[in-house]
Amino acid sequence: MRTESIEFQSFMSGEYKSKKRLHPKWITVAKGSIAIPIISSLNGSFAFAATQDTVAPVVASTTKESIIHAFDPLIDLMISVALPIAGIMITGGALMIMLGQKDKGFMLIMNASLGYVLVNLSPLLLSLLESVGKAI
Structure with missing residues (x-):
């Protein structure tokens, strides 16, 4: 040795x-x-x-990469499911506006839109977090 x-x-x-x-x-x-x-x-x-x-x-760099990319299918699934869910929520918000509940309807539409954008930005946010972790 x-x-x-x-x-x-x-x-x-x-x-x-x-x-x-x-x-x-x-x-x-x-x-x-x-x-x-x-x-x-x-x-x-x-x-x-x-x-x-x-x-x-x-953890060695190859192990880190395999752990980080192990969640890629889950993130892709969330991005794929985000559009139909956001569509349903926006439609529900429009129906609430039609029923006279403007505040709840607009809040539902705004939250659905913001959630859809954040779900689609999650890979970018994760790569940003990874680069900050490498810098430290």
Whole structure:
């Protein structure tokens, strides 16, 4: 088993990656007087990251992508169902206006329209949230 000790600053900045390693098995990051083992995966990304108190799991990028895209069929289903539901709600709102309940009718039409737009924007909002998460 190969053990390497690197400085915490170079670990956080990513400078240690510039060195070529053939088959990394274990890397030890020294934090003060504590050495925390980090298990390296096959593709070079880390399975565990070092923190001061604990070893927190970090999901590899391929696993993150598969988890994120696992919900794509559900999102596509919600987008497909949104138009008929919004159509029914808008028709119900128009009927309520015809029956003399203008406030409830317009509120129903407005909520159906806003909900339809938000459901169709949900993939954009999720990709925005994903990019914010990557930036942090």
